[in-house]
Amino acid sequence: MKLIASGLMGEFDAAGELVMGGMLGRAVEPHAGERHGHGHGHGQATICLNCATALIGPHCHKCGQSGHVHRSLGAIGHELLHGVAHFEGKMWRTLPLLAWRPGDLTRRYIAGERARFVSPMAMFLFSIFTMFAIFQILGISTPTDLDSAMAKPAAAIQQSIKKQEESRDKNVARLAKLAADDADRAELQRDIAKANREIASLKTAAAQIGHGTDKEQEFTAHTGWHTLDHGIEKWQKNPALMLYKLQSSIYKFSWLLIPLSLPFVWLLFFWKRQYKLYDHAVFVTYSIAAMSLLFIGITLLHAVHVSSGVLGSLAMFVPPVHMCRQLKQAYQLRWWSAILRTGVMLWFITIIATLFLLILALLGIMG
Incomplete structure (x- = not known):
């Protein structure tokens, strides 16, 4: 349900962006030379309702406003569609x-x-x-789903070691529950031995690069500009x-x-x-x-x-x-x-x- 709600909210947000794009575009669009159709709800005014200039046509010759003004819910929908469909x-x-x-x-x-x-x-x-x-x-x-720690070689190796150890421990627990003559014992023992070899190999690799990577992980920017240093640390902590x-x-x-x-x-x-x-x-x-x-x-x-x-x-x-x-x-x-x-x-x-x-x-x- 959360995923569905999240998806719906994303679509509503996107629809809002479309509407906002149309309306912002309309806001910067010049009105020179444009004419709109007749409105609904009010008849033709004799003076401009915007600047009080006497009308001599369907539009005010001083400010350009139409002599017909809208005053209905349908007119609001028309303006919205007009903005989105764009001009x-x-x-x-x-x-x-x-x-x-x-x-x-x-x-x-x-x-x-x-x-x-x-x-x-x-x-x-x-x-x-x-x-x-x-x-x-x-x-x-x-x-x-980026993880800054996973971007570091030593941290990635430590994560792999942890996963291998968890898998090995599960197999050890399963092996302890099996009878001495169970056919699955040999396969589990092979998996445990393989996991031990991989763990040993990973620990050797971690030992070789550990010192340099730890320094990299503990790196703190010292440019002398506090705002820049703080920003670099934010990039490192949450990319x-x-x-x-x-x-x-x-x-x-x-x-x-x-x-x-x-x-x-x-x-x-x-x-x-x-x-x-x-x-x-x-x-x-x-x-x-x-x-x-x-x-x-x-x-x-x-x-x-x-x-x-x-x-x-x-x-x-x-x-x-x-x-x-x-x-x-x-x-x-x-x-x-x-x-x-x-x-x-x-x-x-x-x-x-x-x-x-x-x-x-x-x-x-x-x-």
């Missing part, structure tokens, strides 16, 4: 371009087509929240908890990938003054969102038992191809130039990922 038809206009013509989407958004598409940050929030919700639903998480915290940090601080990536994308075009940091930020944010959606797709395909070879090929080839197409279309490059920059960017990505993980590790240690 009426904007998602369905954005997703095909993000998948196949990401550079066109990037360029058109930068050029001013804002109301037509889901904004980069809204798409980023939606994809990140959805990805981690899918991971939670499918039970993909850091291992929780499973720290890995869980690292996973949570990836989820919470995924936005750091955007500012970390900006200088590297700028380096690819620093001599082209027509491209500003804003342009690079739109490029990076849409690209990260696309990769998150790709990982969602791969995860779901794995859940329905699609071949690992197919999934590995998708994970290996789709990201560089997608990045190359986005670079070519967004910055209007020739193919050879886009391919060259893609190769450099893939190298940059390893640096960005390393910096990101180092920052998260430091946050975990110091937290």
